[in-house]
Amino acid sequence: MLKNILIALVLIGFGVIFYDLFMVYEAKTELTDLAHYYAKNGANEIGGANLVTSIVVTYRGFDTLGEVTILFVAASIISFFLKLKEDEEEKVIGSKDTTELLVTASQVLVPLIFLFGVYVFMNGHLTPGGGFQGGSIIATGVALMIMANPNFKINTQIIHWIESISGVAFVFAGVLGVLLGGGFLDNTFKGLGVGEFGTLFSAGVIPIIYSFVGLKVGAEISNILNKYQKSQKSI
Amino acid sequence: MNREFLFIGLTIFLGLISIILAFVAIHHKKLSVAVISTSFISLFASIIFLLLAAPDVAMTEAAIGSGLTTLIFFYVLNKIKKTNA
Numbered sequence: 674m675l676k677n678i679l680i681a682l683v684l685i686g687f688g689v690i691f692y693d694l695f696m697v698y699e700a701k702t703e704l705t706d707l708a709h710y711y712a713k714n715g716a717n718e719i720g721g722a723n724l725v726t727s728i729v730v731t732y733r734g735f736d737t738l739g740e741v742t743i744l745f746v747a748a749s750i751i752s753f754f755l756k757l758k759e760d761e762e763e764k765v766i767g768s769k770d771t772t773e774l775l776v777t778a779s780q781v782l783v784p785l786i787f788l789f790g791v792y793v794f795m796n797g798h799l800t801p802g803g804g805f806q807g808g809s810i811i812a813t814g815v816a817l818m819i820m821a822n823p824n825f826k827i828n829t830q831i832i833h834w835i836e837s838i839s840g841v842a843f844v845f846a847g848v849l850g851v852l853l854g855g856g857f858l859d860n861t862f863k864g865l866g867v868g869e870f871g872t873l874f875s876a877g878v879i880p881i882i883y884s885f886v887g888l889k890v891g892a893e894i895s896n897i898l899n900k901y902q903k904s905q906k907s908i
Numbered sequence: 909m910n911r912e913f914l915f916i917g918l919t920i921f922l923g924l925i926s927i928i929l930a931f932v933a934i935h936h937k938k939l940s941v942a943v944i945s946t947s948f949i950s951l952f953a954s955i956i957f958l959l960l961a962a963p964d965v966a967m968t969e970a971a972i973g974s975g976l977t978t979l980i981f982f983y984v985l986n987k988i989k990k991t992n993a
Contacts, residue, residue, distance in 0.1 A: 725964050793967070801963035809971035816979050894976060901983040 719860060720868060721798035721876035729803065730879050734847070734858030740805075741843065741886060745836075748893040755900040764906040766823045779821035786814035794887030798876040804883040808890025815895040819902050827899045832892045839889040846882050858882075919959050922952045943981045950974035 704712060711728060719727035729737055793800075794807025819825055850859035860877030868875035929945040929952075936942050950973030957966035 802967055803964065806964065806967040806971065809968060809976065813971050813975045816976060820979070894972075898976065898979065901980055904987060905983065 716870065719876055719879070720870055721879055722871050723798055723800060723803075725801070726798045726803050726879060726883070727876070730798075730882055731858060731860045737804075737886070738843070738847070738858070741840070741889060744890060744893055745840065748897050751897050752900055755904045757903055757906060761906050762903075766902075766905050771821055771823070776821045779817045783814045783818055786817065787811055790814065790887070790891065794883050795880060796873070797883040797887075798879045799871065799873070804886025805890050807883075807887040808892075809894060811887070811891035812894035812898065815891075816898055819898060823902065823905070825902075827895065829896070829899065832896050832899075835888055836892040836896070839885040839892070843882060843885045843889065846878050846885070850878070915959055919956055922956050926952050939985055940982070943978060943985065946981075947974045947978040950977070 703709075711724060711732065715721070715724045715727045715732075719731050721727040790807045790811035792807075793802035793810055794804050797803030797807070815827070847858040849862070851857050853862040854860070854877075860879050860882075862877065868877070873880070926949045929949050933942040933945045933949070936945070950969055954966045954969035954973065957963075957969060
């Protein structure tokens with residue numbers, strides 16, 4: 674009873690605080706100075722048709738590097754805690770047979786999902802999407818494969834190699850920006866330009882960086898799913 | 909004008925459904941129903957993001973929030989059920 678009264682009091686308190694905020698709020702009709710700068714100079718300086726990607730990869734590239742690092746740390750911790758003993762590694766997950774419908778659908782859909790994921794991260798500078806989105810779409814394809822066949826074995830060696838090489842290549846592209854361009858993760862190298870606006874090979878190194886980010890995110894999330902699937906063996 | 913009205917109406921409708929599903933997630937006895945209702949909240953949130961002109965965020969929310977998180981929740985639920993039984 675006391676608990677419910679406390680909950681009600683907390684809710685009323687939140688209501689009072691947010692009512693004040695709500696009454697003061699006015700919708701902005703003009704862009705702030707920073708947003709105005711991005712909207713005005715983004716297309717010329719970066720050359721990407723999708724302004725969000727220009728900001729995420731170049732203007733705020735350091736944040737993206739941090740996000741990729743956080744995801745890497747999370748994947749490593751999950752791999753560490755879900756490690757199996759050696760005798761459990763060979764066990765078969767006991768499950769009812771998956772339906773014919775799911776198996777056939779996964780055979781048809783998985784290649785298409787992978788293709789769509791690759792499309793999303795290759796065209797991140799032209800259409801909505803990018804490395805994180807494309808990577809997670811690829812991971813949903815892996816999830817469908819795992820659901821269709823619970824004893825499906827993913828080649829972890831290949832995943833580890835893809836993950837490490839893309840991570841190193843991302844930082845390497847950033848360092849190349851220091852040597853050839855204006856600073857860390859700068860997308861335009863001297864003498865190369867940004868390319869024609871709106872084509873696939875535009876916006877400097879953004880498509881290359883986002884492809885590596887996409888591969889890295891896809892590999893990491895697939896690895897997490899693989900670990901969770903394998904952890905069902907130790908039951 | 910008509911289109912704008914439709915957008916606002918759909919956004920409010922999806923928001924209300926999300927609140928109802930949140931109550932279901934808290935108060936339902938079966939955990940699997942709770943997990944599925946949270947995944948539906950993510951799905952509706954991604955539609956709301958799309959309506960509010962943020963397709964980049966909507967893609968991530970649809971793939972991770974309603975796809976992969978649900979799967980991981982079910983793996984964990986399965987493991988907890990079998991080890992506690």
